[in-house]
Amino acid sequence: MALDNTDVKQKILIADDSEINRALLIDILGDGFEFAEAADGVEAVDILQNGYADISLVLLDIHMPRLDGFGVLEAMNKRGWIDDTPVIIISADSDSDFAQRAYNLGVTDYIRRPFDAYVVRRRVQNTLMLYEKQKKLMGLVAEQVYELQKNNSMMINILSHIVEFQNEESGPHIQHIRIITEILLKGLCELYPRYQFSQAEIALIGTASALHDIGKVSIPSAILNKPGRLTPEEFAVMKTHSAIGASMLDVLPIYKDEPLVKTAYQICRWHHERYDGRGYPDGLKGDEIPIAAQVVSLADVYDALTSERVYKKAIPHKEAIRMIKNGECGAFNPILMNVLDKVADEIYGELHGATSESYDDDLRKITAEILQKNSISSSGRTVSLLERERKKYMFFASMSDEVMFELSYTPYLLTFLNGGGKRLGVSETIVPDPMNSGELHECCGEDKLKEISALLHAATPENSIIRCEGDIKIDGDVRHCKLVAQAMWSSGAEPELIGAIGKIYRAD
Amino acid sequence: MTVREFYDVIGGNYADTLSRFLSEERMKRFALKFEADPSFSDLCAALEAKDADEAFRAAHTLKGVCQNLGFDCLYRPAFRVTEILRSGDLNVGADMDELRTCYGVVMSAVRALRESDS
Numbered sequence: 001m002a003l004d005n006t007d008v009k010q011k012i013l014i015a016d017d018s019e020i021n022r023a024l025l026i027d028i029l030g031d032g033f034e035f036a037e038a039a040d041g042v043e044a045v046d047i048l049q050n051g052y053a054d055i056s057l058v059l060l061d062i063h064m065p066r067l068d069g070f071g072v073l074e075a076m077n078k079r080g081w082i083d084d085t086p087v088i089i090i091s092a093d094s095d096s097d098f099a100q101r102a103y104n105l106g107v108t109d110y111i112r113r114p115f116d117a118y119v120v121r122r123r124v125q126n127t128l129m130l131y132e133k134q135k136k137l138m139g140l141v142a143e144q145v146y147e148l149q150k151n152n153s154m155m156i157n158i159l160s161h162i163v164e165f166q167n168e169e170s171g172p173h174i175q176h177i178r179i180i181t182e183i184l185l186k187g188l189c190e191l192y193p194r195y196q197f198s199q200a201e202i203a204l205i206g207t208a209s210a211l212h213d214i215g216k217v218s219i220p221s222a223i224l225n226k227p228g229r230l231t232p233e234e235f236a237v238m239k240t241h242s243a244i245g246a247s248m249l250d251v252l253p254i255y256k257d258e259p260l261v262k263t264a265y266q267i268c269r270w271h272h273e274r275y276d277g278r279g280y281p282d283g284l285k286g287d288e289i290p291i292a293a294q295v296v297s298l299a300d301v302y303d304a305l306t307s308e309r310v311y312k313k314a315i316p317h318k319e320a321i322r323m324i325k326n327g328e329c330g331a332f333n334p335i336l337m338n339v340l341d342k343v344a345d346e347i348y349g350e351l352h353g354a355t356s357e358s359y360d361d362d363l364r365k366i367t368a369e370i371l372q373k374n375s376i377s378s379s380g381r382t383v384s385l386l387e388r389e390r391k392k393y394m395f396f397a398s399m400s401d402e403v404m405f406e407l408s409y410t411p412y413l414l415t416f417l418n419g420g421g422k423r424l425g426v427s428e429t430i431v432p433d434p435m436n437s438g439e440l441h442e443c444c445g446e447d448k449l450k451e452i453s454a455l456l457h458a459a460t461p462e463n464s465i466i467r468c469e470g471d472i473k474i475d476g477d478v479r480h481c482k483l484v485a486q487a488m489w490s491s492g493a494e495p496e497l498i499g500a501i502g503k504i505y506r507a508d
Numbered sequence: 509m510t511v512r513e514f515y516d517v518i519g520g521n522y523a524d525t526l527s528r529f530l531s532e533e534r535m536k537r538f539a540l541k542f543e544a545d546p547s548f549s550d551l552c553a554a555l556e557a558k559d560a561d562e563a564f565r566a567a568h569t570l571k572g573v574c575q576n577l578g579f580d581c582l583y584r585p586a587f588r589v590t591e592i593l594r595s596g597d598l599n600v601g602a603d604m605d606e607l608r609t610c611y612g613v614v615m616s617a618v619r620a621l622r623e624s625d626s
Binding site: 064 | 528530575
């Protein structure tokens with residue numbers, strides 16, 4: 001982030017319980033950076049909590065009072081900060097178990113004591129550069145994927161248009177087939193979880209669909225463009241286009257084994273098969289027909305019906321859907337009929353509203369998927385958005401008369417927002433091991449803490465709000481207060497209690 | 509007192525520290541800072557209170573600081589005391605005595621270094 005804007009210094013968080021060690025690191029790294037200092041793990045988490053987007057790098061000691069370096073790393077993992085904030089461990093311990101545990105928790109590098117000024121400086125610079133580079137590379141890769149995809153699609157489109165040109169069919173047919181194919185596939189995955197196509201696979205089948213009629217280049221144009229009905233002989237010739245198209249791909253000297261070509265082969269050869277086995281060229285039946293070919297076949301029929309041809313007028317969308325479902329235009333897989341039902345409106349909307357190319361959209365989806373797979377949870381932009389949300393939240397919290405708090409179980413920390421803790425007589429914003437905090441015992445009594453803890457542990461994801469009330473010390477007096485909190489659960493098949501957020505307010 | 513003389517008096521490693529710190533000025537500045545470092549008194553207090561965890565952390569910090577500053581004479585007993593305390597054992601006897609002696613030597617040398625300055 002900061003390298004893009006040379007005016008802004010990158011900020012390094014130094015967490016080490018020795019003041020001398022922190023001062024030494026700051027001195028070694030020099031005034032090219034800004035620094036935040038933490039004397040223990042709780043302070044480090046506090047600083048990250050209050051603006052981790054500003055921190056470009058964390059230098060982390062392991063042995064610290066209250067919360068150690070591993071505790072900080074656990075918090076950084078839990079909250080996803082570790083994904084885009086590099087951490088370098090500073091430690092004298094050469095224990096390899098330590099190093100392994102730290103690396104498993106997402107640490108980037110290790111600096112051993114005694115500090116060597118040159119080594120420290122280079123490690124820090126390299127790590128910052130690497131992260132900066134990684135961010136830039138991610139951008140570059142996305143751009144190149146986009147360019148490649150665009151060029152590929154362009155070549156395929158040109159090729160298909162040659163076929164269409166000879167075919168004198170409507171221009172946008174290829175585009176339409178691709179759009180409809182992708183919508184159907186998406187709907188298929190949503191409705192029938194046994195079909196699991198990734199965004200990239202859907203885009204691939206969409207691209208391959210453009211080649212479905214390439215075999216038509218070998219059909220004499222007298223037959224191809226005959227305005228009237230074809231004779232049985234002419235129809236027999238016409239029908240050869242699917243097998244010819246497939247064999248054109250099959251004899252390709254290279255790309256034959258590429259997923260795109262393999263998929264295109266299926267589509268070319270079998271997009272005139274019928275689910276009841278009465279199609280051509282192979283008379284495949286039911287699920288013997290690859291799903292990509294089934295979907296393109298349906299897309300082809302829909303677009304043919306709703307487009308104007310030399311020999312026919314365009315049929316309205318609703319009527320076309322009705323005819324297909326009624327079995328007037330071929331026999332299709334019943335599950336595809338259900339999918340068509342579900343996505344019919346979307347198909348109509350896409351074909352009539354959006355005429356522009358959807359490469360951007362594809363790319364966005366594919367990129368999002370890659371990012372998700374690699375669990376890079378937040379781009380710089382998301383981070384700053386979250387940051388803004390957080391500031392907004394903090395502002396409202398400061399305007400409120402309520403004491404707001406956040407509880408996390410690993411690491412076991414209770415955090416008060418905007419000075420709420422002070423009102424309860426708690427001196428720190430973050431309270432490690434709250435159940436055993438003397439100040440909290442003083443405030444509401446140990447039994448109350450146990451009661452709240454029991455309520456939280458009895459909560460379920462369906463029933464996650466807990467309430468209780470009692471007399472507690474607030475603003476220097478004992479008052480009757482109420483507490484309401486929402487238990488927080490991990491995502492996944494078996495949600496696990498990870499903490500809670502809540503507020504305490506005076507009931508008098 | 510020069511920085512080199514200071515390191516000689518306390519049995520520190522002048523050459524290695526200079527190669528790591530890259531400047532004698534920085535060595536001096538941080539040697540003087542050692543006077544205010546609380547880890548030794550933290551260690552004594554924790555031993556007094558028989559708090560093995562806290563004693564370990566303080567010893568560990570003292571060891572790390574000495575290692576960084578190249579105070580080898582003090583680093584060696586601090587290392588041994590840290591390892592004893594790591595296992596939760598509060599019996600630091602002879603090693604702690606050596607640590608105390610070395611700490612005294614370092615502190616008086618630091619004062620001499622500061623005074624020779626003014």
